[in-house]
Amino acid sequence: MDDMTATFLRGAPHVLGVVQIFIGLLCLLFSLTAVFSPVLILHAPLCASATFVVSGSLAVAAARRTSVGLVCACLAWNVLSVVIGLGGVAYLCWLLCDRPPSQRICDTHSFSGRCYEELRGLDVSVYGVLGALLVLLVLQVCVVVTVCVFSCRALARRHSSAPIMVEVGDRGALLYGSDVSLLGSEGEEASTLPAKSP
Incomplete structure (x- = not known):
């Protein structure tokens, strides 16, 4: 929607x-x-x-x-x-x-x-x-x-779009506007995020 x-x-x-x-x-x-x-x-x-x-x-x-x-x-x-x-x-x-x-x-x-x-x-x-x-x-x-x-x-609001939500791992944490999980990298950027960080 x-x-x-x-x-x-x-x-x-x-x-x-x-x-x-x-x-x-x-x-x-x-x-x-x-x-x-x-x-x-x-x-x-x-x-x-x-x-x-x-x-x-x-x-x-x-x-x-x-x-x-x-x-x-x-x-x-x-x-x-x-x-x-x-x-x-x-x-x-x-x-x-x-x-x-x-x-x-x-x-x-x-x-x-x-x-x-x-x-x-x-x-x-x-x-x-x-x-x-x-x-x-x-x-x-x-x-x-x-x-x-x-x-x-x-x-x-007809020209605005909803933010992209990406589910990371089994914990169910959602990242807004992040492409770290999309690229599949497990580098320092992914490890420095808190467990339930939005």
């Missing part, structure tokens, strides 16, 4: 990619609520979370078969996912601070004062889901930043 692959796999991109795909699918399903009512059209922008599914899929693919091209594509899509995730967090905060759905429905159709009381369950259910999505989007941003960090580290 080369150094780039080892560095990239140290961040567990397979697991993080699956988390990204799961969060992206949940956000996509929630954005489909905009189809059912004009009041819920504010949930439609959450369909931009399709980028989470793509970036998660690329992270899983790069974990299975690590190459420079896949790691670069993974990094590019994850940077885009960071921007969309931060925008989604800001948008959900705005939705939570805006008027409740019951007030929008009651003001639009000019219903009586009992309208707010009857639709209080709608407010609770919509705000509960919005709060859960806010937590998931914050988790998404943390996951995507982690994948970006390990992708950058892996790309920085």
Whole structure:
């Protein structure tokens, strides 16, 4: 395994990619609520979370078969996912601070004062889901930043190679960068090394 692959796999991109795909699918399903009512059209922008599914899929693919091209594509899509995730967090905060759905429905159709009381369950259910999505989007941003960090580290190490390790004798001592045992010489250089010298 080369150094780039080892560095990239140290961040567990397979697991993080699956988390990204799961969060992206949940956000996509929630954005489909905009189809059912004009009041819920504010949930439609959450369909931009399709980028989470793509970036998660690329992270899983790069974990299975690590190459420079896949790691670069993974990094590019994850940077885009960071921007969309931060925008989604800001948008959900705005939705939570805006008027409740019951007030929008009651003001639009000019219903009586009992309208707010009857639709209080709608407010609770919509705000509960919005709060859960806010937590998931914050988790998404943390996951995507982690994948970006390990992708950058892996790309920085793509030209470096791991040190050569040579086992000498029966003692199991490893010598780094030494060619004494490779040449088979038993001269003074080999005899002056301590028994378990790295």
